[in-house]
Amino acid sequence: MMTLIKWPGGKSREIKEFEKYIPAFNRYIEPMVGGGAVFFYLSPKKALINDISTNLMMFYKFVKEQDSLFKTILLDYHNSFSYFYNVSLENIKLLELHYINQTTITEKEISSIFDVNKFSDFIPNTAMFLSYLTNSMNDKIRRLYRNNQKKPMNDEDIHNNLLTGITSGYYLYFRKIYNDIQLNTADFDYTHQYKAANFYWIREYCYGSMFRYNKNNLFNIPYGGISYNKKNFLKKINEIFNDNMRSTFESTELYNNDFESFLNSVSLKEDDFIFLDPPYDTNFSDYENRSFDQNDQVRLRDFLITVPSKFMLVIKNTEFIFNLYNNEHFNFINFEKKYTYNVRSRNDRNVSHLIITNYKL
Known part of the structure; x- marks a missing residue:
């Protein structure tokens, strides 16, 4: 096993x-x-x-108990992450246009692409979540342009990098929740099941399953990258x-x-x-x-x-x-x-x- x-x-x-x-x-x-x-x-x-x-x-406690709420929240991660990845894929030409023209994508544009409210029970602060998606996408557009000037990429690589702008923003938002929980600075009263699911998802999607903290005791390992976009998280849930x-x-x-x-x-x-x-x-x-x-x-x-x-x-x-x-x-x-x-x-x-x-x- x-x-x-x-x-x-x-x-x-x-x-x-x-x-x-x-x-x-x-x-x-x-x-x-x-x-x-x-x-x-x-x-x-x-x-x-x-x-x-x-x-x-x-x-491990919730694994032992086969806790149903814990499972529901893990499925929320699977369903929401899949949604944001798939909708990004459907709108890749729009994201690519911002990259080509080196224009900033606005939070209003992001909110028009994604129906964040459909996950409002799972994402406690949708306004902050949109901000993370927007900032991550713009950061990816800038860095991708610089990297492509140094070493030209094909269209597939460019598209995969742009998609990671969204998935990385998703990760960074939930990493923020993880840090808030660990430092007791969270604005919401999360259940133990929510905390455990958040911890598990971060372990799965942070780069190399590493632990690293900055001087402010904030966990700062980045998103795993392009290869993590298509991880089969549902398989992991079924293994639990x-x-x-x-x-x-x-x-x-x-x-x-x-x-x-x-x-x-x-x-x-x-x-x-x-x-x-x-x-x-x-x-x-x-x-x-x-x-x-x-x-x-x-x-x-x-x-x-x-x-x-x-x-x-x-x-x-x-x-x-x-x-x-x-x-x-x-x-x-x-x-x-x-x-x-x-x-x-x-x-x-x-x-x-x-x-x-x-x-x-």
Whole structure:
């Protein structure tokens, strides 16, 4: 079973490297579940999963409950995004005319193209939404013209870029809602289901599923780009709401806590198996604006020395991590991994990873 949500550092592609080292167990325990690649792959009969991200665990809560309101709001995202893309496609000649003549498209023109009010229950501030569409479209027209002067594009590329002016504006509006919710500055009283759906949609449509925040604590990863315009979000919804997913979560307990507090609370036993995929020891290890620094790495190592359960930890091999676990309490081997994305080259594309356990490999 595939993961449901995009999350940095996921181990979907690496499972083949360590699957053979996973021991038999009674309960599966994952204190930093993130995207849950190993959890979904194993689909354990008994599981306890935890993450410090409240947004992430709220998402999993509604998945577990197969919540109908959550599903309705996800369908609102699918239907509205499809509408704005398709109507943009129908009006591509008008958008192209503004591009050719290098004229500004007005908010009045945008409102005449799109019937925003048909989604007024889903889009709480339609005036602001129109403003985002207009500004994004004009920004795209200007940048596209400059880029085309440097390197000429064919008509298809120009059209796809113009369409992204609208879809990016759509994304930026809902990114604004996401930031308002996180900073408690929202003008509306959103339901938990709305917050979880907004969080999930942003994870799906932000570039490379990355986390990055500016000095004002605003999430600022841009829209994924042209290739995201035709994403099959309905397929993602159907992967969440089905009997297999209901069965997967049926015997799964959900927690939202610091890893150490969580592990201390669940009465660890010898026949438990703990899988750990902590943030890496790098300069770019902030997930959802939370850091996991070297003090946390030491805290994790110290806790793992004491656990009665078997555990496996998979992490990037740095000098600090190697020295931290290079003692009689642990066993480890290494493998290579290639990053799919990087942010301004802050991550090396090819790195060595460690598989660390408290049992023989």
